[in-house]
């Protein structure tokens with residue numbers, strides 16, 4: 001673990017792109033000589049580069065430091081229950097090449113992870129890189145993950161995945177790259193937060209897709225809970241709930257999840273096969289689709305109101321296929337939260353659609369892989385060598 005001086009310095013540069021020597025000295029309390037030696041070590045290792053800063057009034061602009069985009073590449077996968085997005089990104093997490101494919105986690109882990117491995121190989125080759133350029137791998141799955149153990153835990157809608165450790169599949173091919181696996185709502189939250197909301201300390205990302213889940217960012221970090229299930233609110237009891245796909249009865253998802261809304265529309269003869277088609281039907285003025293989405297928004301708002309009271313978040317971001325319905329779902333949701341929370345809490349809360357589009361999940365996966373690559377790197381050899 002990089003808990004030594006170089007690790008601390010790298011962590012600061014990662015979190016503050018463009019940070020200057022003066023800012024680093026102020027933060028770390030090191031002498032200029034110590035800082036210079038360690039900056040040189042990080043530049044030599046390829047992790048960071050110096051970049052001139054703009055906007056200084058006269059004189060030579062101060063030199064800032066940031067991660068080196070060209071240090072290596074990251075492999076990222078954002079796997080949903082019906083589709084997956086794969087990307088090769090630069091070291092900053094910006095996709096160099098990406099692709100979205102239909103995906104079925106019900107195939108079971110062996111077949112599904114083989115598809116992931118083949119997609120990574122294919123994209124890496126198309127982007128012109130060898131496996132040794134890969135510095136980290138991040139994978140998001142549509143179910144709970146014990147993050148520290150890298151293990152899938154009782155996923156309600158992924159038969160055969162309980163106890164699976166996806167990293168094992170990639171270790172032989174990429175022996176030097178850490179593999180991190182997380183719930184995809186967490187990765188959406190991280191991607192959206194680091195790309196769009198860095199100025200805030202907290203964010204709740206609510207994913208209204210085929211299922212319902214959320215990712216919580218507290219003080220700039222993903223909050224997962226000890227079992228990795230924080231934010232999994234789709235299987236909360238709801239008095240209007242019916243038989244849920246998880247096997248229980250009465251889950252919120254069984255009335256407000258995309259699959260449930262879709263089923264209700266199909267039961268009266270509407271041919272809708274995806275969340276996008278549900279939203280499109282509502283946009284065309286179908287009364288039942290409008291009603292179902294509005295009711296879903298209201299019930300989701302009712303379920304989230306206690307979280308607003310408990311956590312006092314500043315930002316609630318809506319993502320997922322059904323969130324594309326915009327105000328149709330957001331207005332009743334906002335009203336339900338407002339009706340259930342004290343005014344002084346509600347007036348500080350911003351509720352907005354996600355901003356980073358279809359890449360939010362792979363961005364989050366890449367950021368997680370980047371974090372792991374920086375933390376795992378063993379600087380001790382470099383540091384010892386630099387003393388000689």
Ligand SMILES: [Zn+2]
Pocket residue numbers: 156234235244245246247248251253
């Ligand atoms: Zn359920």
